[in-house]
Amino acid sequence: MLENILPENISKIINNKINYKVINEIRIRADKPIVININGQAYFLSENGLSSNLNNAIKATKIMVEDIIFRASECSLYSVNEQIKQGFLVTKGGIRIGIGGSVIEDNKTIKTMNNFTSVNIRIPHHIKNCSLSAFNSIVNENKVQNTLIISPPGCGKTTFLRDFICQLSERNIALNILVLDERGELDIGSTIGNFSDKICFARKKVGFENGIRTLSPNIIVTDELNELEDIEAILYAVNCGVNLLASTHADSIETFLKKESFNKVIKEKIFKRYVVLSSRNGPGTYEGIYNENFSRLH
Amino acid sequence: MIKWLIMIILFFLCILIGYYFSQRYVNRLKFFKSLILLCQNLDIEINYSRERLKKLINNYDEKTKKNLLGIDQEFLKYLDNPKELKKEELFKNAGILKKEEQDLIFLFFKNLGRSDVENQTKELKNFIAKFEEIKIKAENENKKYGSLSLKLGLIIGLFILVILI
Numbered sequence: 030m031l032e033n034i035l036p037e038n039i040s041k042i043i044n045n046k047i048n049y050k051v052i053n054e055i056r057i058r059a060d061k062p063i064v065i066n067i068n069g070q071a072y073f074l075s076e077n078g079l080s081s082n083l084n085n086a087i088k089a090t091k092i093m094v095e096d097i098i099f100r101a102s103e104c105s106l107y108s109v110n111e112q113i114k115q116g117f118l119v120t121k122g123g124i125r126i127g128i129g130g131s132v133i134e135d136n137k138t139i140k141t142m143n144n145f146t147s148v149n150i151r152i153p154h155h156i157k158n159c160s161l162s163a164f165n166s167i168v169n170e171n172k173v174q175n176t177l178i179i180s181p182p183g184c185g186k187t188t189f190l191r192d193f194i195c196q197l198s199e200r201n202i203a204l205n206i207l208v209l210d211e212r213g214e215l216d217i218g219s220t221i222g223n224f225s226d227k228i229c230f231a232r233k234k235v236g237f238e239n240g241i242r243t244l245s246p247n248i249i250v251t252d253e254l255n256e257l258e259d260i261e262a263i264l265y266a267v268n269c270g271v272n273l274l275a276s277t278h279a280d281s282i283e284t285f286l287k288k289e290s291f292n293k294v295i296k297e298k299i300f301k302r303y304v305v306l307s308s309r310n311g312p313g314t315y316e317g318i319y320n321e322n323f324s325r326l327h
Numbered sequence: 328m329i330k331w332l333i334m335i336i337l338f339f340l341c342i343l344i345g346y347y348f349s350q351r352y353v354n355r356l357k358f359f360k361s362l363i364l365l366c367q368n369l370d371i372e373i374n375y376s377r378e379r380l381k382k383l384i385n386n387y388d389e390k391t392k393k394n395l396l397g398i399d400q401e402f403l404k405y406l407d408n409p410k411e412l413k414k415e416e417l418f419k420n421a422g423i424l425k426k427e428e429q430d431l432i433f434l435f436f437k438n439l440g441r442s443d444v445e446n447q448t449k450e451l452k453n454f455i456a457k458f459e460e461i462k463i464k465a466e467n468e469n470k471k472y473g474s475l476s477l478k479l480g481l482i483i484g485l486f487i488l489v490i491l492i
């Protein structure tokens with residue numbers, strides 16, 4: 030898939046000299062060296078593969094950045110403008126490309142982005158069994174407890190959710206799962222199991238309401254709860270009797286407790302389990318599993 | 328007998344050459360009419376369905392596409408592997424277009440898909456207006472020179488016949 034997005038020379042080096050499976054991110058910034066992140070470690074891309082020497086690094090250009098975005102949109106930027114407005118776009122196969130550039134606003138609403146200057150290509154991975162350590166704490170007698178995955182960006186929240194859905198499917202736990210994939214990165218091709226329905230690119234509020242009404246899920250899985258509107262959506266789901274598996278950004282349980290938008294959720298003990306991940310020993314490192322009272326279970 | 332045969336062959340050859348030149352004008356007109364229809368279709372689809380260009384061009388009416396002198400097919404090849412859009416490849420089978428027309432059409436395809444819906448629509452409307460101007464010129468040329476070429480072919484054929492008789 031990367032070869033459809035990246036310039037030919039860059040794609041060749043990555044294919045021939047770097048193990049694609051270990052790459053987490055490729056950062057391409059106009060007039061700056063191309064940086065590849067592997068297990069939280071940054072390397073420069075050189076003609077000979079990875080390098081720590083800045084002098085050997087291949088420099089990106091603005092045209093390169095614009096071309097990557099154009100190709101990732103399948104030569105149809107207008108068709109992905111709603112994503113671009115939010116600063117990203119997702120290609121086939123769930124590769125999410127974060128975009129840096131100028132935001133064009135009109136009457137305080139974002140119309141589009143242009144003058145692209147950088148892209149952050151995040152390579153999705155399906156790491157089998159990465160959610161196993163927390164599985165038994167979350168699933169009890171075939172019932173999934175409301176769970177929130179907490180971690181800083183790039184520490185494996187989405188990979189955890191993806192694997193968790195697969196684990197449910199593999200165990201034939203026939204609960205109807207609604208995957209609300211706001212950014213199109215949860216499903217990277219047959220990774221959402223046999224009992225899952227998917228709603229893509231919808232805001233949580235809209236996705237939750239429509240999904241519960243039409244697809245009657247037992248569980249909703251969604252990524253990156255942030256705004257108050259998201260919290261309203263999860264409260265709505267819980268009041269409808271639907272269980273939740275979701276994620277949010279925070280670097281520890283203490284930081285999470287300071288997030289004002291989650292006050293009501295914490296007070297009402299909506300989530301019964303909190304799984305904290307970090308990249309201390311590589312993305313997906315377990316920092317702890319907590320119950321609704323924030324007592325550590327593991 | 329051989330003389331008559333050569334005379335008939337020359338006569339029909341002149342008519343054929345005349346017909347060939349007149350068809351160039353007809354095909355140019357058909358091309359610009361089809362190109363405008365394609366632009367109008369893209370304008371509607373980009374605004375409403377927002378489908379990818381490849382699908383829009385693939386699904387576009389086959390009959391109209393036939394008049395596009397293979398430009399649509401060359402553009403589809405580029406969409407499959409978007410490295411660099413090359414003029415000589417795009418106009419491989421479009422020798423009947425003038426250089427300035429090729430430049431404009433090249434610019435159109437080069438910019439296609441590179442902006443958001445609003446700007447893409449504006450651009451399409453802008454190009455449609457320019458293509459309309461060329462279409463009117465092509466229409467006048469066809470009226471003027473299309474039938475003239477055919478008549479000229481016929482007259483030259485008859486003239487040769489008269490000389491040879």
